[in-house]
Amino acid sequence: MLIQSVFAAAREIASPSLRRILWKSIGLTVALLVLVWLGLTKLFDIFLTNHELSAAYPIVDSLAFFLAGFGLFVALIYLLPAVSAVVAGYFLDDVADVVERQDYPADPPGRALPFGKALLYGLRFAGLSLLVNLVALLLFFIPGVNIGAFFIANAYLLGREYFELAAGRFWPPEEVARLRNEYRGTLLAAGAVVAGLVLVPVVNLVTPIFGAAMMVHLHKKLARDAARGAPGRREAPASLERF
Template sequence: MLIQTVIAAARDVFSPALRRILWKSIGLTMALLALVWVGLTRLIDVFLNNHSLSESYPFLDTLAIFLAGFGLFVGLFYLLPAVSAIVAGYFLDDVAEVVEREHYSADAPGRPLPFGKAIFYGLRFGALSLAVNLVALLLLFVPGINIGAFFAANAYLLSREYFELAAGRFWAPEDVQRLRLEHRGTVLAAGAVLAGLVLVPVLNLITPIFGAAMMVHLHKKLTRDPSKRISQRPQDRASIEAR
């Protein structure tokens, strides 16, 4: 199931129907990263200007500038999942509508999340992702733990965020959580795919669109197959019908 979902999402990402959204997503991701870069470089410049070592040890200023630049690069790498979360919240409904129309036209379409709610979810997961990745960043110099911690943390966070955004178009929040927990292994494996994608330079820029498309497919497969469908209680069915 997961392999089929990944292949379907990969095809969707570069399809004509999603190409415009993909470029918008890449543009927004790069713009947010650029804003972070500018802000951090300004802070570093202020710090270095106020703590210049050039008078006594000229070479230390050069070394500090080099280390600061390297630190910025590493920092942006660890910030990418948080930025991805924000971008995904912004474009999720656009991607979901295309995927549902192209592949599941016989089904009732999902209900778009209110714009404010979608952004709130993106910011919430972005803040959580930022906090977790800052901890992973502190483990950068601990051999055998750094990349592993980064991968494991983001596999969980990205699986949770993207799946809840996709499933939230059809289910009440409590049902979305129950669905995710009932299929935690499959959902986490999908998150691992996204965490692996984040590690690949350039390709990691497509994470928001690819993740959204993949989770739409995964949610559909989990709920269409009777053997994998969420166990619905009477009140669950009533809440879904009410929506």
């Protein structure tokens, strides 16, 4: 299921029907990252300018600016999942409409989340992602733990976020939570795919659209699997039977 969804999403993000959304998503992602960069740069500048050591020891000032630049780069990497959450919440319905219309024309279409609710989803996960990644950032200087903590935390968060956005077009929150818990292993693996993309420079700019498209496909497959009541699994929710 997951591999099929990954290849389907990779094929579709460059298709003419999604290309316009992709460019808008990249533009918004870059704009948010630039704003974050400028904000952090200003904070560092204020701190260093007012630091007592700057006047007494100029070499400390120069070293601090160098470390600040490196620190800002690292900070942006850890903040990218949160930025991705906001962008995904903004564009998911546009992506889902295209994918559902092209690949699942016989299925009932999903209901677009109200703009405020979609944005709230994105901001909620962005806040949670920011909190978790700040903790992961504290582990940055511990070899073997830093990347692992970043990857595992974001695999869980991104898998959960994208699934809730995609499934929320069809089901109430309690059914979304039930399906999410039923397939938590698959969703963790899906989140790991998205988290892996976040680590790849330039490619990570397409993460919101790729993740949204992949999760729309994966939600369709998981919902149908649950409706069939695969052997060895507990009974699927009644509301999933329309799949």
